[in-house]
Ligand SMILES: Nc1ncnc2c1ncn2[C@@H]1O[C@H](COP(=O)(O)OP(=O)(O)O)[C@@H](O)[C@H]1O
């Protein structure tokens with residue numbers, strides 16, 4: 159680690175930025191290779207220091223530190239948070255485990271044959287079961303992802319990794335109440351309610367991941383969100399969620415098991431299962447012999 163800190167402080171002498179891996183709301187992500195050892199590869203999320211403000215600083219710090227001491231099977235690992243100069247420009251950067259593959263949001267473009275295949279449900283269920291395992295694992299560390307969506311799940315050889323931990327919530331940690339930053343199409347009604355952000359138990363924050371899981375599951379199956387937000391303000395959209403206004407698409411027709419699972423997730427907080435219960439639910443629908 160000390161060696162890594164030293165090398166990061168003289169970045170250009172030790173590392174090379176190769177491909178741009180992606181760009182999100184909170185930074186750009188590059189592949190980084192050590193100049194001395196081509197097998198030492200990382201992903202680096204960077205933001206120029208002049209663009210940093212206290213909110214961004216907070217997201218970066220959370221992402222860099224929240225899993226720094228743990229190695230999880232289904233969530234990307236972080237190696238720390240650094241000030242770095244690349245070609246004389248100063249950045250704040252997070253060094254992450256490099257994860258080859260692509261975001262789950264690109265699954266349809268990259269596998270057009272899936273669209274015509276009778277077994278899209280099999281594939282989506284297989285992947286969502288791993289995402290559920292990822293949530294069980296993350297929640298067991300008293301964390302909630304809080305920004306679960308297909309852009310934030312990488313897939314390679316049908317194996318998934320959760321990424322983008324900037325909005326993670328941790329038990330007994332006070333986070334600044336600096337507004338709503340999640341993705342409205344996938345956010346639970348209570349996550350969007352400004353009055354509902356103080357004194358919420360970790361268990362209830364984790365249930366927001368379960369709602370987002372349900373929306374993402376629906377989206378992967380149908381390429382539509384169960385709740386859309388065409389012209390509304392956040393407040394109006396939230397009201398429509400509470401009134402239960404749903405997409406006209408009915409995945410029951412082609413994906414009956416998935417539909418039955420999703421219906422149990424997109425419900426009021428007190429009826430929503432925990433991650434463990436969600437996993438058991440998926441298992442009960444996928445075990446051999448189910449008809
Ligand atoms: N560890 C990683 N390995 C490979 N690609 C990554 C990694 N982290 C992020 N990416 C790519 O960069 C994109 C943006 O990263 P993300 O962490 O979601 O940033 P943001 O917070 O800006 O949304 C991802 O959708 C993915 O394509």
Ligand SMILES: [Mg+2]
Nearest residue numbers: 182309310322
């Ligand atoms: Mg992202």
